[in-house]
Amino acid sequence: MPTFPDLFRQLHSDAQFWSLRVVDEQAECYAVRKNVPQPPALVSDRGAMLTARADGGCGYAATSDLSPRGLQAALDRATAWARATASRSLIDFRAMPTPAPRGSYASPEVEGSRRSQREWYELLNEESRGAGFDPRIVDWEATVEARVGEHRLLTSAGGDVVQRYRFVMPGIAVTAHADGDTQMRTLNGYRGLAQQGGESMLERFAYAGSGRRVAEEALELLFAPNCPSGTTDVLLMPDQVILQIHESIGHPLELDRILGDERNFAGTSFVTLDMFGTYRYGSELLNVSFDPTLPEELASYAFDDDGTAAAKVYLIRNGILERPLGGALSQARAGLPGVANSRADNWNRPPIDRMANINLEPGDASLGELIAGIERGVLMSTNSSWSIDDSRNKFQFGCEWGRLIENGKLSTVVKNPNYRGISASFWRSLARVGDASTMEVLGTPFCGKGEPSQVIRVGHAAPACVFTGVDVFGGEA
């Protein structure tokens, strides 16, 4: 079998620059629902994208035909697209650098031992049995997706990057119903536990035994009062802070949104190019980084899909907006420094500006101190609902689990905790940031964006955070 470098060398084009990006991923998905092992779903996804620049235009062609003939046909099509649209192109690609990256990356435990199918089912069966202990538990499921992949980028300028990944994404979801109401509780949301590396993450998140705990919390929610309405302090736990970061910092800072590429679909941004360097995004406690270096975080890598080397940089420091989330192409368009975040979700979609790992840096307060500092407020955990306007400003988010805080102590559990606000002012109400002991490294494999659309893995690490003067409310009476 010829290697991809061999195949790449056989390709020919009169384009000024071309590249081959190959994605090869294998996944095993297991689930036990209501104590019934579901049939496994195995995935083998392998294909290539050829990109060509010619006469100032740039085109792509993706194919699941990895034969020499298939790859050459794709390169010819990409080159034809570049030529056909050169005079209409928004960007003059003759002015763009031709990347020649060389290097490699590997997830932690990429070669480590792997559970067998039987072992996965044993674990999931155990969690399922633990969850289904009460007749008011009407549905429950323990799941896992274990995935490995190799991504390779070769460029006509001499670039060759190999990045090998391993991901484990376990989940628990329990639904309780009684007296006309239904409540769902999950383990950090649907696929809310998602990390690179091996199965050691199961121990880090105490997965074993979580089925029973999640089910008990679902039942507790069923008989809890609705979250009260009013303006109050909120303590967001890390599995909600990541959603808040994602929607109201990550997306608005994407440079392609700011440049207008997404206006027909995902939307634009309230952030404008002139804000970088001066705009107060949040209180002085707000420090947000683009950090591809945390080994276990979902979107760590050494190079993005355009071949730009990745490094940690601050996006917001001491509350001041410093830099956007834009890859090399967007940086050139905007005349701003950015990050290595030009990413594609698979071989059949082109790279665009995406979040990768967007983290909120820890502060100095323990969880106990955060709670003790709140006279009246609501603790909210685990996102269940997310909605934000197309400029990423007016938002409304809901959580699975709420708990009132009264006189510095946790009190009543409440259901349907929701809150709403405006990104441009919300982060300025950040009053306290949890220390490293409250940090969790989380993420989601489901960030959607782009035309054609893409759903990509993003990582978020965050501590618990306190915000003041927040508009909170519950469900229907």
Next chain:
Amino acid sequence: MTDAVSPVETYFRDLAALLDRSLGGGERYTCRLDAESSDFVRFNRGKVRQPGSVTQGYLRLSLIDGNRHADQSLTVSGDLASDREAVFAALRGLRATLAGLPDDPHLAYATDVSSSRVVRHGSLPAAEAIVEAVLDAAHGLDLVGIYAGGPVYRGFANSLGQRNWHEVASFSLQWSLYHRADKAVKSAYGGFDWDGAVLAEKMAGARERLGLLARPSKALEPGRYRAYLAPSAMEEIAGMLCWGGFSGRALQTRQSCLFRLNEGSARLDPSVSFSEKTSEGIAPAFQDDGFARPNEVPLVDDGRMVGSLVSPRTGREFTLAHNGANASETPESLEMQGGTLAADDALDLLDTGLYIGNLHYLNFSDRPACRLTGMTRFASFWVESGRIVAPVDVMRFDDTVFRLLGSELAGLTTERELLVSSDTYHQRDVASMRLPGAVVREMAFTL
């Protein structure tokens, strides 16, 4: 319809024949091919942002032995000589997987052989020519959007000899014309036969509406307002109902946002009726496991829930009759009946309130109560005495479907729009909805 057999269909027939010859004693298979050869051209600022093509084939192979089964999804090249080894490897892997599995009490696969073939090709110029036509029509305008076009293939085969083929060459152009910031008019043109005159007409209409956005915008205070929801806004609300709302499994487990409607503790207006009408949609008439879909499955009639989408697996689990729903039990050809309000009279009935052209980013704020939140977007206007007065700044609503399409529903338009899905996650979608517009007496806006 056409009798011509495409190379992809020939490939799939040969692949199925290969699988037929490759089974061991007692084994059965089902397989599904999802393939497409698509052009995607992205626009921004009236220019080309990202042009490209994608040729992809995904095969989902399910091996069944007794009551044990497992699925393997794999990419295929479309050349059987190249794919043969990968298919054999998948079969070997599935056999090894089955050996360690228990029986599946909910296994369901089609045993009544029901073959079908639909091939529809229209008149579609080369994508390069369409790009030129779009940009010429939008000359001088800030156009952003995407063109997606080309053939989409869906195939099913099983070891009992069933063969289903669905091949449609279609296109979808979705674009927005921007006036400034977030003020824009969104338009769509899709179908099977490209007609430059239709594009010109739609672009002219969009230019005209763009003029309305030049007026000073109105910022509304939170509160309750009369509203007209255009069909494209109704698409977002119906889309939320499709998120498990009509699912037989979600109704049985009370996870559906419509379970209270199903149990009779909530009602919609008697004029509200929904059905899954496969005969009028563009989705295949067979589901992933090869079961045929009926022409129509009534879901809501006279404001009451009268049916649900039941997959064969859910049918087994809850002892229900299935109706050919996919595993997700999501409508793919949802229809809502029109009402008695002429679309031209909708603004008169609205009188004073909000004309909502599009909604954006909806989610549940209380799922059991079918309470939704979301944003207005694109061309949304303030209307006084039945006349458009000003564009409105984006507003957040938070209200229940039981109010919007129940106690507060003032009228549904007689005319309905066919809204073809422009979803391109993983692959081009083949779902559609046919929906009317709605005037509501009161809609709650919160931010």
